[in-house]
Amino acid sequence: MKSKAEGLMISPIKDGTVIDHIHPGAALIVLRMLGITGKTNQELSIATNVASMTNGQEGKKDIVKVSNRELSKEEVDRIALVSPHATINIIRDYIVVEKKGVESPKVLYGIVKCTNPGCITNANEPIRSAFEVTEEGLHCLYCDTLINTDLENHIT
């Protein structure tokens, strides 16, 4: 049962996408990964570090609600890198019509900046960065650099 306080912070949306169970504190990074900034015109609700109950254990989570936009699977799968347990709820007329988890994409295009200053993706060229997502981390398909630490600091 939702607490009164949480209900006040995050009101239901009529149409759009609710991203739930985001890793606590990662909501703003998730928005950056989805290309949603203060300059885009979606109506947003963001809650960070709200109380959460998972498998009978108390914890915290972030929640993002995006009105009037249904995010595609390809878009939301990007956030698996920073929040692998997030769930996506597609809302139509206040009803959850679709609920799904996120899966890491095999190749990540354009979200992360290569840490190698000598990489061609950091030059003025008409290409997006491209990383193979591996167990070890993100492997740059251009210069072979492996990014396996501080991922959130390299998100463009």
Place this chain on the structure above:
Amino acid sequence: MKDIISIRDFSRGEIDSLLARAGAIATAPQIQKTLDGKQVALLFFEPSTRTRMSFTSAVSRLGGTNITVDSVEGSSLSKGETLADTMRVVSSYVDIIVLRHPKEGAARLASEFASVPVINAGDGAGQHPSQTLLDLYTIRQSMPLEGIHIGLLGDLRYGRTTHSLAYALSNYDVTLHTIAPKSLEFPDSLVTELHKRGCRVVEHEDISEIMPELDVIYTTRIQRERFPDAASYYNVAESYRITPEALEGHKKGMIVLHPLPRAGEIDPRVDAMPCARYFEQSGNGIPVRMAMLEEVI
């Protein structure tokens, strides 16, 4: 194969096939003019002597025509053109593009925008597949790439040649022995990858520990700028120098390789020893690069 960008794109079968083709070219009584009527752009946006000269020679021997650009200053890149646009434009002039560029991954980008085959002649600290292939070719001239022990000596952290060579050798049943100064060892990520590919990698502090077992010694330059002062550089460089004394007790048939240019890593007295194969290795750049050109045409 449309492009040759990285040794990582090659399967073992493809490497074997290309080395066999290079061998056939080297021993053929008469060279087939397979590039007759073809134009090859040699775009060298970074200084190079031996790679550029050997590609030029390889194209000429196959009957092709070279169009060379050998500096950024002389090209539209100096006017701010992107490499992507340069590739689109040059594609309409020539049949093959050979590219050297200071940025890592430049050749991969080039292959995405060029409509003709691209051969990577070195992209910054990244890939240099023709060097790796000629290294493998030189080893195979002396011994099969099976059950052998290969010592990699020198700066193994920043040297791209040893990274690519180690990766290529992981296609074969070989044991790699790394001998490098502290902080210049192979990157952990590369060692992990080699292990995952089933390659045995053994670390040593001193080459004398392993010398009698080695079939190949591949030595590379240790750069002065990797050290805080001249004294510590000279101390380290001296202890990694290949001399006739250091080679005492070596295995019969052992060979010494170096990608060149050398800067004191190999004592000139070694040049006259039968194990010295580095000049032959450099010369092998011709048949190997001819085979690469034939591969993409």
